Amino acid sequence: MKVIRTISGLRQELNSLKQTRKDGGSVGLVPTMGFLHAGHASLMTRAREMSDTVVLSIFVNPIQFGPGEDYETYPRDEERDLALAERHGIDIVFIPTVQEMYPKQVKTKIVVSELTSLLCGASRPGHFDGVTTVVSKLINIIKPNRAFFGLKDAQQVAVLQQMVTDLNLDVEIIPCPIIREKDGLALSSRNVYLSQEERTQALILSRSLNDVREAMNCGKATTAAEARLMLNEIIHSAPLAVIEYAEVLSFPELSRVEDDTLLVDLQGQVIMALAVKFGKTRLIDNLLFTPKEVLSLV
Structure with a gap:
């Protein structure tokens, strides 16, 4: 498993892997904000089953957090995350800094209308604009064949599928079931x-x-x-x-x-x-x- 922290380093590694395989092989992306749990593990397992190369991204994305939300205090544990990723056969873990992902003020965002005007979109204005923007960046950087998302945030899945369809992005969004504790609480x-x-x-x-x-x-x-x-x-x-x-x-x-x-x-x-x-x-x-x-x- 390789840990890569720069976009250029990630692209170089993926290009190298592509050259070693005649057909290029398939790439699966599991985007996360880290502090991984069994729900993320299920995404990694599914991606491993369906992909030749699996890239796990860990990035707490500031532009999807609103004022007063928990960006600064969002739980982080890189050492634990890396151990879990290795146990689940991840090939590459991409852990960029905010400066790496957003070297300048963000002036371009991906906005999906209607689907983001209710539920979490109504109570967290701009949240899904941040999600679609960072996911589109990851797709452009990594060029995966498939990207794996949990259905606990079903609105997010619907929004991303709409984005992929509307923009003709060459990636398939794979929805994965909610993973729960034994007593029924959805993992988060x-x-x-x-x-x-x-x-x-x-x-x-x-x-x-x-x-x-x-x-x-x-x-x-x-x-x-x-x-x-x-x-x-x-x-x-x-x-x-x-x-x-x-x-x-x-x-x-x-x-x-x-x-x-x-x-x-x-x-x-x-x-x-x-x-x-x-x-x-x-x-x-x-x-x-x-x-x-x-x-x-x-």
Whole structure:
């Protein structure tokens, strides 16, 4: 495993690898902000299965953090990250500095409209502009065949897939399943911020999603309004939970499903998406499903 910290060094290494393989081989990219956990490990495993060369990037991207967010305090542990990357067969770890990625003031950003105006995009203005900009830079630098992202941030996956389609980028975005603790909490680098009581109460997120899905199975939540109401009621039963949103949307279009819509009438996938604060820690979670499959059990 090689650790590379400059764009020129990374390009040189990738060009060298390409020359040693007649067909160039396939390159998989796993973009991260570090402080790696089992969720990231699942992305690395998938990338290793589908790629000849796997590049893991570790970069806490300042332009996707808003004022007052946790950029300065975002958890970092490079030594631990490198050990995990090596155990999962990563070929190259790219760890640039902010100066390396943004040597001058950023005057060009990639903006995906509509999909970024709701959910996390509504509460974190400019966040997805920072995400799409840094991911497009990584794609241009590395030129991967595939890039791997976790579905815990399903909105991010939808936004990046739209960007790739609209700009004809020669890369495939590979969505990977949410990885959870045994008790159901979705893995996140920010989970370390939670106090013991906050972490206990945060289990209400996965519980609410599963309970609403079960209610659909039993015919007790057949409209979008019923699903939203039940999500909110269950989450509010945790005293420390402060709901930012609890929504029902089509996926990947991210169009709001009208209240009186019968979910069984919807085509394609639907997402129940949550963002909830416990103390100062903001957590997201979601459940993707096909209504006809769920409601056919009624």
